Amino acid sequence: MGQVTIDDVAKAAGVSTFTVSRALRGKDHVAAKTREKVLRAAKELNYTVSRSAAALASGRTNRIALLARERIAGWFMGELFDGLYDVLSQAQYDLTVYRAGSVEERSEFFTRLPANRNADALIVSGFSATDEEADTLAGMGMPIVSVNSPYISCCQASVAIDDEAAEAMAVRYLAALGHRRFCYVGRVDPLTGTAWGFDARARGYKDEIASLGLTDCGIHCIDLWDPQSARQTVATILAQPRLQRPTAICVWSDYYALRVIHELHAAGIRIPEEMSVFGFDGSDVADAIGLSTMVPTSPREIGRIAARKTLDLVAGHTPDEPHTTVPVAIQPAATSAPVRE
Structure with a gap:
């Protein structure tokens, strides 16, 4: 029998x-x-609806495009995908993923606009559009939803973590435990330049340190692609005179905190007796090693929220809450304690 x-x-x-x-x-x-x-x-004949035919009939593709800055294989993106899929699959929508992991990939997307006419809406995760890119997106004539971007002028809806406020909360908590000397360990960002934004967590850290009159013992960056980077960073921190070392380290993410803790243990530093370490994300790593961390709404739930807003916009409705800032909570665990000097 031929095609049904x-x-x-x-x-x-x-x-x-x-x-x-x-x-x-x-x-x-x-x-x-x-x-x-x-x-x-249809079931007896094993017939399925042609997406292209449905698109011609309805004017929709039943497809959502995602433009992501982060590594697709990373923990956050994996959880975000699951949340998007939870909602979009129930609505019989497909998800097409584009990566903007480099300047070249980002330029290629905004030059070719592969999502144009091939999707009903675009979700942009991890960075803000420049003025020129915002104009390009507006010309696509489709809803734009932002995930974790500080600038949302070109988006009809958004969902984000307030990274600055959350990191400031971590500093205040550690200060309440008596810590006065701090340092921050961030990531070496392969995507440099003002167009990619800034490390909001580092800015929240610096501002709160200054506000509370605490001592900033330095901001350091780890390159996870360099096997020596974490070791060198921790060695630099420990090379400071003992009474000028930080007693608390705020780290950009739980996975980076794991590297920092490993190197501190290797150097004979007792955690949290000699140094407290605080992560960010509330990931599976934090639970596994008893890491103190900042826990925002899970990336999976962020994905669900973003997907629901996207479907509302595709249907021509304004979401009940177009722009959502998700809550963050402190999760103390084994790697933080009152200062002991």
Whole structure:
């Protein structure tokens, strides 16, 4: 038997092709018994709706595009994908992923605009559009939803963590435990330049240190692609005179904190007796090693929120809360304690 067509389904169900189309796409004004008859015939004939045909009929592709800055294999992106899929799959939408992991990839996306006419909406994760890019996105004529971007002028909806406020909260908590000397360990960002934004967590750290009159013992960066980077960073911190060393280290993420803790243990530093370490993300790593960390709403839930906002916009509705800042909580654990000097 050749490829099954909508005509075959209509003939088997004893209805018109128009009725088959409406029934299979879940449209109104189809009697329940008729819909059941059509679905049964489609199943028996192993017929599936052509996405391209559905797009021509409805003007929609039933596809959402995601432009992501972070590594696709990273923990955050994996959780975010799951959350997006949870919602989009239920609405029978596909997710197409584009990566902007380098200046070249980002330029390629905004030059070719592969999502244009191939998606009903675009979700941008991890960075802000420049003025020129914002104009380009506006010209695509589709809803734009931002995830974790401080600038949302070109977006109709957004969901984000307030990284500055969250990192400031971590500093205040450690200061309440008596810590007065701090340092911050961030990441070496391969995507430099003002167009990619800034490390909001580092800025929150610096501002709160200054506000509380604490001592900043330095901001350091780790390159996870360099096997010696974490060791060299921790050695630099420990090379300071003992009474000028930090007693508390705030780290950009839980995975980076794991590297820092490993190197501190290797150097014979007792945690938290001699030095407290605080991560960020509330990831599976934090639970596994008892890491004190800042816990925002899970990336999976952030993905669900972003997906629901996207579907609202595609349907022509304004989300009840267009721009959402997710809550953050302190999760003390084994790697932080009152200062002992």
